[in-house]
Amino acid sequence: MKTFRIGGVHPRENKLTAGAPITHASLPKQAIILLSQHIGAPAEAIVAKGDMVKVGTLLAKANGFVSANIHSPVSGKVAKIDNVTDASGYQKPAIYIDVEGDTWEESIDRSDALISSCNLDAQAIINKIDQMGIVGIGGATFPTKVKLMPPPNMKPEVLIINAVECEPYLTNDHALMLAKADEIMVGVEILMKAINVTQAYIGIEANKPDAIELLKHKAQEHKGIEIVRLQCRYPQGGEKQLIDAVIGRQVASGALPVSTGAVVQNVATAYAVYEAVQKNKPLIERIVTVTGKSLARPGNYLARIGMPVSQLIEEAGGLPENTGKIVLGGPMMGRATQNIEAPTSKGTSGILVMDDSEAHRIEPSPCIRCAKCVAACPMGLEPYLLSKAVAIGNYEIAEERRIYDCIECGCCSYSCPAHRQLLDYIRYGKGKVMGIIRARNAETKK
Amino acid sequence: MDIITISIISLASIGAIAALILYVIAQRFKVEEDPRIDEVEQLLPGANCGGCGKAGCRNFAESCVNAHSLEGMLCPVGGNETMKKIASVLGKEAHEAEARVAVVRCNGTCQYRPRTGIYEGASNCAIINSLYAGNTGCAYGCLGCGDCVSVCSLGAISIDPNTGLPVVDIDICGGCGACARACPRNIIEVRRKGPKGRGVYVSCVNKDKGGIARKACDVACIGCGKCAKECKFEAITIANNVSYIDSDKCKMCRKCVDVCPTGAILAVNFPPKKVVEPTETTTQQKQ
Numbered sequence: 001m002k003t004f005r006i007g008g009v010h011p012r013e014n015k016l017t018a019g020a021p022i023t024h025a026s027l028p029k030q031a032i033i034l035l036s037q038h039i040g041a042p043a044e045a046i047v048a049k050g051d052m053v054k055v056g057t058l059l060a061k062a063n064g065f066v067s068a069n070i071h072s073p074v075s076g077k078v079a080k081i082d083n084v085t086d087a088s089g090y091q092k093p094a095i096y097i098d099v100e101g102d103t104w105e106e107s108i109d110r111s112d113a114l115i116s117s118c119n120l121d122a123q124a125i126i127n128k129i130d131q132m133g134i135v136g137i138g139g140a141t142f143p144t145k146v147k148l149m150p151p152p153n154m155k156p157e158v159l160i161i162n163a164v165e166c167e168p169y170l171t172n173d174h175a176l177m178l179a180k181a182d183e184i185m186v187g188v189e190i191l192m193k194a195i196n197v198t199q200a201y202i203g204i205e206a207n208k209p210d211a212i213e214l215l216k217h218k219a220q221e222h223k224g225i226e227i228v229r230l231q232c233r234y235p236q237g238g239e240k241q242l243i244d245a246v247i248g249r250q251v252a253s254g255a256l257p258v259s260t261g262a263v264v265q266n267v268a269t270a271y272a273v274y275e276a277v278q279k280n281k282p283l284i285e286r287i288v289t290v291t292g293k294s295l296a297r298p299g300n301y302l303a304r305i306g307m308p309v310s311q312l313i314e315e316a317g318g319l320p321e322n323t324g325k326i327v328l329g330g331p332m333m334g335r336a337t338q339n340i341e342a343p344t345s346k347g348t349s350g351i352l353v354m355d356d357s358e359a360h361r362i363e364p365s366p367c368i369r370c371a372k373c374v375a376a377c378p379m380g381l382e383p384y385l386l387s388k389a390v391a392i393g394n395y396e397i398a399e400e401r402r403i404y405d406c407i408e409c410g411c412c413s414y415s416c417p418a419h420r421q422l423l424d425y426i427r428y429g430k431g432k433v434m435g436i437i438r439a440r441n442a443e444t445k446k
Numbered sequence: 447m448d449i450i451t452i453s454i455i456s457l458a459s460i461g462a463i464a465a466l467i468l469y470v471i472a473q474r475f476k477v478e479e480d481p482r483i484d485e486v487e488q489l490l491p492g493a494n495c496g497g498c499g500k501a502g503c504r505n506f507a508e509s510c511v512n513a514h515s516l517e518g519m520l521c522p523v524g525g526n527e528t529m530k531k532i533a534s535v536l537g538k539e540a541h542e543a544e545a546r547v548a549v550v551r552c553n554g555t556c557q558y559r560p561r562t563g564i565y566e567g568a569s570n571c572a573i574i575n576s577l578y579a580g581n582t583g584c585a586y587g588c589l590g591c592g593d594c595v596s597v598c599s600l601g602a603i604s605i606d607p608n609t610g611l612p613v614v615d616i617d618i619c620g621g622c623g624a625c626a627r628a629c630p631r632n633i634i635e636v637r638r639k640g641p642k643g644r645g646v647y648v649s650c651v652n653k654d655k656g657g658i659a660r661k662a663c664d665v666a667c668i669g670c671g672k673c674a675k676e677c678k679f680e681a682i683t684i685a686n687n688v689s690y691i692d693s694d695k696c697k698m699c700r701k702c703v704d705v706c707p708t709g710a711i712l713a714v715n716f717p718p719k720k721v722v723e724p725t726e727t728t729t730q731q732k733q
Contacts, residue, residue: 083654089579091654338563338581361566391570424568428576 001206003231004241005250007378009411010233011332013207016291017171020299022179025288025315027102031074031306032084032343033059033095038141040066045095051078056105056282059095062130068143068346069133071282073304076100087309087328087335087342094343097306109279116186118193118277125194125277132276133283133346138162138173138237138266139329141347144273147265148194150258157261159192159200160246161270163215164230164237166205167330170350172287173267175300177204177211180271181218187274188225195263200225201246202267205232234332235409239264241378253405283346288312292353294320303344310340312351324359327352332410362419373412373422379405383412387422390429399433406430482536483507489531490521493599497522497622510536517541523600523620545639546621548603548614552588552633553649553712555609559584559663575630583662586652588612588633594625616643616715638693643715646691646698648673650710653686660708667710673702 036042043060047053053072060070076099083091104110120128130145150156161184165173177184192200202219204212206229219225228246235241240251242264249260257264265273268286275281284305291298296317303312309328313319319340327334329350373383382401389397403426412422486507493503498521500506510519510532520543521528533540563581565574571593579585590610594603602618603625605611612625616639626634633651648667652659656668669687681695682702691702691711703711 085579085658088577089583090585091658335577337578421568424573425570428568428570428573431576 001231002228002245003233004236004244004378006244006380007376007411008233008235008241009376009414011168011414013232014168014293014331015171015174015207016169016293017289017298017300018174018208019178019210020171020175022175022287022302023299023315025301025303025307025312027074027099027304028307028311029099030079031072031076031097031099031304032308033070033073033097033306034084034086034343034345035060035070035093035095037070037305037345037347038068038135038143040064040068040143042093043067043070045081045093047078047081047095049078049080052076053078053097054103054105056108056284058282062133062143066143066146068135069131069282071133071284072097073284073306074099075103085339085342087337087339089339107280109281114182114186115278116182118186118190120193120277122194122196125190128277129194129273132272132281134269134272134276135283135346136266137268137272137283137286137346137349139333139347139349141345144265144269147258147263148191150195150256150263154256154258155261156195156197156258156263157199158247158263159188159195159197160242160262160264161188161191161200161202161267162237162239162242162264163202163204163208163211163267164242165208166232166234166236167332167334167350168234169291169352170289170330171291172289172300172349174208174211175289176268176271176287177208177215181214183274184215184267184271185218185222185225186278187270187272189222190273190277191263191265191270192224197263198224201228202226203228203230203236203242203246205230205236207232235378235407235411238378238407238409240407253402286346286348288344288348289350290316290353291350292320292355293358294322294355295353296320305346305348306343308341308343309337309348309351312344313340313353316351316353320353320355322355322357323353324356325354327354332414333408361421364420365418367418367420370417372415372417376411376415378409378411379407381405383422383426384420386429387412387420387425390425390432395429395433395436398429399436403430403433404437480511482511485535486510486532489524489528489535491523491528491620493523493620493622495523495599495620495622495624497620497624515539515541521620522546522622525620546636547616547619547639547643547645548621548623548625549635549637549645549647550588550612550614550633551635551647551649551651552586552611553665553710554582554584554587554663555611558665559587572630584652584659584666585654585662586631586633586650587663589631593628593630594634597624597628599624640693640698640715644698644713645693645715646696646700646703646711646713647693648689648691648710649712651688653688655687659687665709668708670707672705672707673711676701676705 041063044063045060054075057072059072062069076097079096079098081095084094086092126145126148134144135141188200216227239257243262251257272283288301288303290312325336327336386403410423490503498506516538530540559582561581565581569591571589571591574589580589592605600618602615603612606613621636623636650667652666659666667688671684674682679695679697681692700713703713
């Protein structure tokens with residue numbers, strides 16, 4: 001079975017909601033739509049207080065090339081444009097909408113009928129994706145159109161669809177594949193057309209045999225789409241790891257992934273592309289896995305963006321009394337939050353409720369030089385050294401040892417027998433070193 | 447000749463030749479240096495804090511010797527005493543400079559600013575600040591992990607275990623500003639040190655709107671502007687929902703302290719007022 005070559009770990013999968021169908025979450029009373037739901041510049045609001053909006057009305061326009069449009073996920077009245085405390089506790093600008101009914105824009109095709117033919121050319125597809133505010137909803141929320149427009153000297157040869165879902169607990173992509181296999185296939189074909197390639201691979205980990213079976217069956221009717229069964233290993237869903245696992249090419253340090261000839265898109269993004277191009281539907285809702293051992297009704301909820309996290313937990317049976325931690329995303333890369341009134345965004349893939357017994361971190365003890373972190377690092381770095389360099393403020397060593405290559409997967413902290421907080425330091429140091437490099441580049445340009 | 451004599455003679459001659467070579471080289475490549483630099487360096491505290499703006503005490507001594515006048519030069523740790531001694535050594539005129547001291551502009555103790563969660567990650571303010579707003583409702587307040595403590599070369603700042611906030615020992619602090627630069631939230635400010643260490647300042651940097659700030663912390667500045675109206679010396683300005691007292695203009699009349707509705711303005715190191723009982727916050731600061 002294929003997998004990537006360097007490092008990696010295999011945490012307990014805990015896919016409590018595997019095979020659970022998609023449940024529609026109820027509408028919130030008030031939706032709060034953050035203006036920054038993607039990597040890049042925040043969008044610019046184009047509605048004002050008191051405006052009536054429908055589902056799918058453009059609320060905010062992309063501000064620059066690396067940015068994305070944001071559409072209304074609900075219908076109602078714009079209550080205010082103000083700051084909101086987001087999941088990190090910081091104030092972020094957002095649009096508040098008081099929900100009234102559920103009226104959709106007429107241009108959106110809400111029928112379930114499959115539209116498999118697409119007559120648009122590559123540029124028209126990319127424009128549509130741009131217009132509909134599609135971003136990579138696997139987690140990184142990078143604007144999709146940017147990835148479909150690689151620099152002119154790099155030619156895409158193959159499309160890789162990321163259906164790995166290597167994070168423990170999360171099952172939203174799995175549920176989507178079981179429910180919308182036909183639509184995903186059409187979405188993949190549209191993406192292939194957009195970057196002008198004839199071959200696409202869908203990488204799925206072996207722990208989803210039903211999805212592999214179903215997509216293999218569907219792929220027979222679609223030319224050039226192949227399903228690749230992958231060994232279960234974290235972080236296989238990382239872009240660079242997935243390229244290595246599927247086509248055996250490694251991305252050079254500092255290079256764009258597309259330099260290997262592969263463009264990677266998430267399977268949920270492919271579905272969003274199908275809806276955007278064929279049904280005129282912007283990215284206004286997504287599947288969120290609400291899970292945790294102590295929850296009464298864990299499941300895969302189709303929820304409008306901008307819904308408070310607390311309401312989704314309510315849908316799943318309410319917050320258990322012994323809750324110790326709430327994580328947005330999966331347990332490996334997700335971030336704990338203490339503000340469950342924060343709204344969900346395009347990148348919210350999961351809500352993980354941990355009970356008190358499993359929530360706490362263990363006190364770190366001194367490094368015993370076992371080098372388990374070195375063996376686990378999928379980027380071939382030396383986490384013990386990098387974290388120490390950052391702790392003492394020696395950013396020259398950190399840069400020399402390529403701290404900027406870190407993908408923040410957390411394999412080092414996970415594998416450390418001394419429970420050292422390796423990623424905490426490395427993540428901070430990476431930001432610091434990137435800042436130093438940017439400042440230096442700006443200096444040399446002058 | 448026996449072996450001992452040979453050894454003594456050969457070692458002594460090697461020593462003599464080496465000494466000769468070293469002497470010749472030392473004379474040939476001698477660096478002419480003003481002897482006063484060493485003298486001035488001896489007078490400096492040797493903290494190498496960089497608070498004077500130079501790369502350590504030696505560098506500061508060099509600039510003192512080379513400068514035409516000592517105006518604008520101050521060793522913040524040694525203070526005016528040291529500058530007077532340096533001036534007399536160099537035969538230059540001494541310029542009095544105001545003493546400055548670091549001030550922690552956050553009073554969000556556990557009592558005033560309830561904790562909303564438990565943080566178990568790396569114990570470093572800069573890392574917490576990059577991750578989230580911290581384990582209280584205030585996104586501007588002190589994180590209490592002591593990045594300021596670890597950079598202070600004089601040991602003038604420490605975390606009070608009862609309040610979780612840094613405390614500056616005004617007798618030791620030289621106002622070099624290393625802690626202010628280390629603080630990821632810019633809470634620490636280097637201000638003019640009043641007579642007997644007295645000072646009046648707004649102990650809050652929260653830029654959120656009043657309601658949000660107050661919800662997070664009982665002693666937050668809500669930017670109401672009462673203090674600015676009360677001040678006769680135009681020392682107080684309100685910007686971004688937070689008040690600021692300019693220590694160079696402040697005459698320490700303490701009228702602003704009395705009108706502040708949240709108790710965000712602190713007057714420290716004053717003797718207790720005769721008529722009015724000292725407020726809780728001022729007594730706490732003095733301790």
